[in-house]
Amino acid sequence: MYRFRIEVLREAAAKLGDSTGYAIYRRTGIAESSVYRILAGRSQPDLISVLLMGEAYDVPVEELMQRVPESIPA
Template sequence: MYRLRIDKLWKIAAEHGDTTRVAIHRRTGIAESSVYRILSGTSQPDLNSALRIAEAYGVRVEELMERTAPTGAESVPA
Protein backbone atom coordinates (compact mmCIF):
# COMPACT_ATOMS: atom_id res chain seq x y z
CA MET A 1 0.00 0.00 0.00
CA TYR A 2 1.15 3.53 -0.69
CA ARG A 3 0.30 6.80 1.02
CA LEU A 4 0.80 10.39 -0.02
CA ARG A 5 3.50 12.17 1.95
CA ILE A 6 1.54 15.26 2.89
CA ASP A 7 4.62 16.94 4.36
CA LYS A 8 6.47 16.47 1.08
CA LEU A 9 3.54 17.85 -0.94
CA TRP A 10 3.36 20.96 1.27
CA LYS A 11 7.13 21.48 0.89
CA ILE A 12 7.07 21.15 -2.90
CA ALA A 13 3.94 23.29 -3.18
CA ALA A 14 5.53 26.02 -1.05
CA GLU A 15 8.60 26.00 -3.31
CA HIS A 16 6.21 26.92 -6.12
CA GLY A 17 4.52 29.63 -4.05
CA ASP A 18 1.46 27.55 -3.21
CA THR A 19 0.96 27.87 0.54
CA THR A 20 -2.79 27.26 0.74
CA ARG A 21 -5.18 24.47 -0.18
CA VAL A 22 -6.85 26.80 -2.66
CA ALA A 23 -3.52 27.45 -4.41
CA ILE A 24 -2.89 23.70 -4.71
CA HIS A 25 -6.42 23.22 -6.03
CA ARG A 26 -5.90 25.93 -8.66
CA ARG A 27 -2.54 24.62 -9.82
CA THR A 28 -3.58 20.96 -10.00
CA GLY A 29 -7.19 21.32 -11.10
CA ILE A 30 -8.27 18.84 -8.43
CA ALA A 31 -11.55 19.74 -6.74
CA GLU A 32 -11.02 21.95 -3.71
CA SER A 33 -12.96 19.55 -1.48
CA SER A 34 -10.74 16.66 -2.61
CA VAL A 35 -7.59 18.68 -1.95
CA TYR A 36 -8.91 19.48 1.54
CA ARG A 37 -9.54 15.78 2.29
CA ILE A 38 -6.17 14.73 0.88
CA LEU A 39 -4.23 17.36 2.83
CA SER A 40 -6.12 16.66 6.06
CA GLY A 41 -5.25 12.97 5.71
CA THR A 42 -8.84 11.76 5.62
CA SER A 43 -8.47 10.36 2.10
CA GLN A 44 -5.77 9.37 -0.32
CA PRO A 45 -5.56 10.64 -3.89
CA ASP A 46 -6.56 8.24 -6.63
CA LEU A 47 -3.96 7.53 -9.29
CA ASN A 48 -5.25 10.26 -11.58
CA SER A 49 -5.05 12.88 -8.82
CA ALA A 50 -1.61 11.73 -7.69
CA LEU A 51 -0.35 12.03 -11.26
CA ARG A 52 -1.94 15.49 -11.64
CA ILE A 53 -0.22 16.67 -8.45
CA ALA A 54 3.14 15.31 -9.56
CA GLU A 55 2.82 16.83 -13.03
CA ALA A 56 1.70 20.22 -11.69
CA TYR A 57 4.79 20.45 -9.48
CA GLY A 58 7.25 18.85 -11.88
CA VAL A 59 8.11 15.84 -9.73
CA ARG A 60 7.77 12.10 -10.12
CA VAL A 61 4.77 10.58 -8.38
CA GLU A 62 7.17 8.29 -6.49
CA GLU A 63 8.62 11.36 -4.76
CA LEU A 64 5.23 12.14 -3.23
CA MET A 65 4.35 8.62 -2.10
CA GLU A 66 5.65 6.30 0.58
CA ARG A 67 5.15 2.59 0.91
CA THR A 68 3.38 1.44 4.05
CA ALA A 69 3.18 -1.98 5.65
CA PRO A 70 0.15 -3.96 4.52
CA THR A 71 -2.55 -4.54 7.12
CA GLY A 72 -5.64 -6.73 7.28
CA ALA A 73 -7.11 -7.78 3.94
CA GLU A 74 -4.42 -5.90 2.04
CA SER A 75 -1.83 -8.44 3.19
CA VAL A 76 -3.69 -11.35 1.62
CA PRO A 77 -2.11 -12.33 -1.71
CA ALA A 78 -4.34 -12.06 -4.77
Protein backbone atom coordinates (compact mmCIF):
# COMPACT_ATOMS: atom_id res chain seq x y z
CA MET A 1 0.00 0.00 0.00
CA TYR A 2 1.14 3.55 -0.68
CA ARG A 3 0.37 6.83 1.04
CA PHE A 4 0.65 10.30 -0.44
CA ARG A 5 3.24 12.50 1.28
CA ILE A 6 1.43 15.79 1.78
CA GLU A 7 4.46 17.45 3.34
CA VAL A 8 6.51 16.86 0.18
CA LEU A 9 3.81 18.50 -1.94
CA ARG A 10 3.49 21.48 0.44
CA GLU A 11 7.27 22.01 0.46
CA ALA A 12 7.58 21.83 -3.33
CA ALA A 13 4.55 24.08 -3.82
CA ALA A 14 5.91 26.66 -1.37
CA LYS A 15 9.14 26.89 -3.37
CA LEU A 16 7.06 28.21 -6.28
CA GLY A 17 4.95 30.46 -4.07
CA ASP A 18 1.92 28.17 -3.95
CA SER A 19 0.90 28.20 -0.30
CA THR A 20 -2.83 27.50 -0.70
CA GLY A 21 -4.97 24.76 -2.11
CA TYR A 22 -6.30 27.26 -4.62
CA ALA A 23 -2.79 27.95 -5.92
CA ILE A 24 -2.10 24.22 -6.24
CA TYR A 25 -5.38 23.75 -8.10
CA ARG A 26 -4.50 26.58 -10.49
CA ARG A 27 -1.04 25.18 -11.23
CA THR A 28 -2.04 21.51 -11.55
CA GLY A 29 -5.58 21.63 -12.93
CA ILE A 30 -6.76 19.14 -10.32
CA ALA A 31 -10.25 19.95 -9.03
CA GLU A 32 -10.01 22.48 -6.21
CA SER A 33 -12.21 20.38 -3.90
CA SER A 34 -9.97 17.37 -4.49
CA VAL A 35 -6.86 19.38 -3.68
CA TYR A 36 -8.36 20.53 -0.38
CA ARG A 37 -9.37 16.95 0.56
CA ILE A 38 -5.86 15.71 -0.27
CA LEU A 39 -4.18 18.50 1.73
CA ALA A 40 -6.47 17.78 4.70
CA GLY A 41 -5.56 14.09 4.55
CA ARG A 42 -9.17 13.10 3.95
CA SER A 43 -8.43 11.40 0.64
CA GLN A 44 -5.57 9.94 -1.35
CA PRO A 45 -4.98 11.26 -4.87
CA ASP A 46 -5.43 9.02 -7.87
CA LEU A 47 -2.46 8.23 -10.10
CA ILE A 48 -3.25 10.95 -12.63
CA SER A 49 -3.38 13.58 -9.88
CA VAL A 50 -0.05 12.41 -8.45
CA LEU A 51 1.49 12.61 -11.92
CA LEU A 52 0.09 16.12 -12.47
CA MET A 53 1.41 17.32 -9.10
CA GLY A 54 4.81 15.77 -9.72
CA GLU A 55 5.05 17.37 -13.13
CA ALA A 56 3.83 20.78 -11.94
CA TYR A 57 6.29 20.93 -9.05
CA ASP A 58 9.15 18.94 -10.62
CA VAL A 59 8.99 16.23 -7.96
CA PRO A 60 9.39 12.55 -8.88
CA VAL A 61 6.36 10.40 -8.16
CA GLU A 62 8.55 8.21 -5.96
CA GLU A 63 9.07 11.18 -3.63
CA LEU A 64 5.38 12.02 -3.47
CA MET A 65 4.37 8.48 -2.53
CA GLN A 66 5.51 6.45 0.46
CA ARG A 67 5.19 2.71 0.75
CA VAL A 68 3.56 1.69 4.01
CA PRO A 69 3.21 -1.85 5.28
CA GLU A 70 -0.25 -3.31 5.09
CA SER A 71 -1.64 -4.59 8.33
CA ILE A 72 -2.59 -8.24 8.10
CA PRO A 73 -5.67 -9.16 10.12
CA ALA A 74 -5.01 -11.78 12.78
